[in-house]
Amino acid sequence: MIPRPELLHDLSAACVLSTGATVSGDLVDAVRLALPGLDLRPGDSGEIDVRRDPSLGEEAYRLTAGSRGVEITAGGRAGAFYAAQSLHQLLPDVSYRFSSGASWEVPGVRIEDAPRFTWRGLHLDVARHFFPKREVLRLIDLMAVHKLNRLHLHLADDQGWRVESRAYPRLHEVASHRPRTVTSHYREAATYDDVPHGGHYSLDDLAEIAAYARARCVTVVPEIDVPGHASAILAAYPEFGATGERHEVLDRWGISPAILSPLPPTVEFLVTLFDELLGALGETPYVHIGGDEVVLDHWAASAEITAYRESLGLATANELQAWFLRRLADALAERGARAVVWDEAFVSGGLRDDTIVMPWRGMGVGRRAAAAGHDVVATPVFPLYFDYAEAASPDEPMAIGDAITVDDVAAFDPAPGDWSDAELARVLGVQAQLWTERVPDARTVDYRLWPRACAVAEVAWAGRTRDGFGERLARHLGRLDALGVEYRPLAGPLPWQRRRPHRTGQVRVRDTMARLEEMTHDAESTRPSV
Missing domain, CATH: 3.20.20.80 (Glycosidases)
Incomplete structure (x- = not known):
């Protein structure tokens, strides 16, 4: 990943993410915008869940991908956007093209990250x-x-x-x-x-x-x-x-x-x-x-x-x-x-x-x-x-x-x-x-x-x-x-x-x-x- 997160640990379980998947939570628009080719849809519950945590900095985030799907916690909209960019880099290169109906495995991972400079x-x-x-x-x-x-x-x-x-x-x-x-x-x-x-x-x-x-x-x-x-x-x-x-x-x-x-x-x-x-x-x-x-x-x-x-x-x-x-x-x-x-x-x-x-x-x-x-x-x-x-x-x-x-x-x-x-x-x-x-x-x-x-x-x-x-x-x-x-x-x-x-x-x-x-x-x- 570039830039490489501050903390990145591999986990044993993985999940699958498909185009048209559902994203739910507090900062849905930021995640959808960061993953334009996946045609993500808002919903009450979904493969990606995003929550705001005011204790984190505006650009900071935590991301976990595993058997329960993808969970993102972000300090603000920017943090959610950057978490989604990191999630995108876990997917194959083809995900950066518009791939209608495609599905990809998301490797199990835990990320904690925040920028050094503003x-x-x-x-x-x-x-x-x-x-x-x-x-x-x-x-x-x-x-x-x-x-x-x-x-x-x-x-x-x-x-x-x-x-x-x-x-x-x-x-x-x-x-x-x-x-x-x-x-x-x-x-x-x-x-x-x-x-x-x-x-x-x-x-x-x-x-x-x-x-x-x-x-x-x-x-x-x-x-x-x-x-x-x-x-x-x-x-x-x-x-x-x-x-x-x-x-x-x-x-x-x-x-x-x-x-x-x-x-x-x-x-x-x-x-x-x-x-x-x-x-x-x-x-x-x-x-x-x-x-x-x-x-x-x-x-x-x-x-x-x-x-x-x-x-x-x-x-x-x-x-x-x-x-x-x-x-x-x-x-x-x-x-x-x-x-x-x-x-x-x-x-x-x-x-x-x-x-x-x-x-x-x-x-x-x-x-x-x-x-x-x-x-x-x-x-x-x-x-x-x-x-x-x-x-x-x-x-x-x-x-x-x-x-x-x-x-x-x-x-x-x-x-x-x-x-x-x-x-x-x-x-x-x-x-x-x-x-x-x-x-x-x-x-x-x-x-x-x-x-x-x-x-x-x-x-x-x-x-x-x-x-x-x-x-x-x-x-x-x-x-x-x-x-x-x-x-x-x-x-x-x-x-x-x-x-x-x-x-x-x-x-x-x-x-x-x-x-x-x-x-x-x-x-x-x-x-x-x-």
């Missing part, structure tokens, strides 16, 4: 390449199978804006598409495909995605990355930029100097957009506001922005960035949502105490954020950036660099033993990132995510991979086959998954991590006090 996430960048609603809903289904519960959607970047705005319609009319996309590798002479790329979600789409996710115990975390990464926004509304000049939606990758203005009209503009997002998504406890890779040159060069900074009593542009992000976090807090940021925002200082930090540049900066009293979600490039290739091989599809393997992910420790108890208490969980500069379609999403995301699921649920992970993963691939996932085979890509690009400019992930750690230490030493 945040078990996947990030999907839909700004660099857009993925339609059907692909997002499918990803939610796959997350649910693996007990992953946070879907971080990167909705805005230099290369595209991906959500309807009724207040500012040029965002989805202008900023949601680009005329072409760069196809060359990092550091190579630029070549382009000359094919327009675009798309966006309507607010109704977002409402549907959020409701679909909630039903499957997944929370959608939207990200609008500010004040940098703003080329697409400023292609639609240049008046909210630091210079007022019109930008183009970028057709290439890398860091752009395009930056939003920190002046009050821009804050009001962003708060209006947050209101639209929150209105569509409904119960959304988190909003990611980015704060990474910001080029502050245009702020420093603007007399109006400099005067505004001085009127606030701030000494530097870095302090102004910290003020700007805090003002947005305050607005979100007023609306019942916590701000989430990348680690550069923490290094700049001045965050609200309840802001969650994602330390992508390494767990060193994550530890400093935790020591400063911020909750953190482990997101380091190594081993949780899945835009890196799974192997240092010319057969791998084009990636930013190599290599992050399944074994690398499985060995990751999100709660290092040398951290203090207070620091460890700040670790909310784990999240893998799929940036999509070099992920142009849904088949490549499957290839990049799976089976590495299986290892993420176990680390996030259990705190580490448990015994026999490699053998269990090999067995689990049959379930992915039944679910139609075009994962990367453990032995390497299939012939049609291979690509042989020029490898000029390819970087090693460990070299990248060493440089990022150096950067965060340098930034920490010059961090202003706000």
Whole structure:
């Protein structure tokens, strides 16, 4: 089973479960939703009985399968849903297909289980390449199978804006598409495909995605990355930029100097957009506001922005960035949502105490954020950036660099033993990132995510991979086959998954991590006090 439960004991007696079986008890809907192919029916008594036990945590459960059928006790709806996912993994792979009239033996087993972390996430960048609603809903289904519960959607970047705005319609009319996309590798002479790329979600789409996710115990975390990464926004509304000049939606990758203005009209503009997002998504406890890779040159060069900074009593542009992000976090807090940021925002200082930090540049900066009293979600490039290739091989599809393997992910420790108890208490969980500069379609999403995301699921649920992970993963691939996932085979890509690009400019992930750690230490030493 993946993730493997905390306690799993074999019992001698077994039972039989058939499609159309009856499920009874307190949390019937959660169990039925977790086993869609079995066409379970509610009833007063049945082969599966579910009961709520308030003494258990919301996501905790106990499951017993034996001569009396299947008995589930759960702390809440999520616990019942996860118990049913574990029950599903006791059945043959074919049970993940719709098999009308089939019957399967459920081995006798007793399971007691609860997650180590509350945040078990996947990030999907839909700004660099857009993925339609059907692909997002499918990803939610796959997350649910693996007990992953946070879907971080990167909705805005230099290369595209991906959500309807009724207040500012040029965002989805202008900023949601680009005329072409760069196809060359990092550091190579630029070549382009000359094919327009675009798309966006309507607010109704977002409402549907959020409701679909909630039903499957997944929370959608939207990200609008500010004040940098703003080329697409400023292609639609240049008046909210630091210079007022019109930008183009970028057709290439890398860091752009395009930056939003920190002046009050821009804050009001962003708060209006947050209101639209929150209105569509409904119960959304988190909003990611980015704060990474910001080029502050245009702020420093603007007399109006400099005067505004001085009127606030701030000494530097870095302090102004910290003020700007805090003002947005305050607005979100007023609306019942916590701000989430990348680690550069923490290094700049001045965050609200309840802001969650994602330390992508390494767990060193994550530890400093935790020591400063911020909750953190482990997101380091190594081993949780899945835009890196799974192997240092010319057969791998084009990636930013190599290599992050399944074994690398499985060995990751999100709660290092040398951290203090207070620091460890700040670790909310784990999240893998799929940036999509070099992920142009849904088949490549499957290839990049799976089976590495299986290892993420176990680390996030259990705190580490448990015994026999490699053998269990090999067995689990049959379930992915039944679910139609075009994962990367453990032995390497299939012939049609291979690509042989020029490898000029390819970087090693460990070299990248060493440089990022150096950067965060340098930034920490010059961090202003706000």
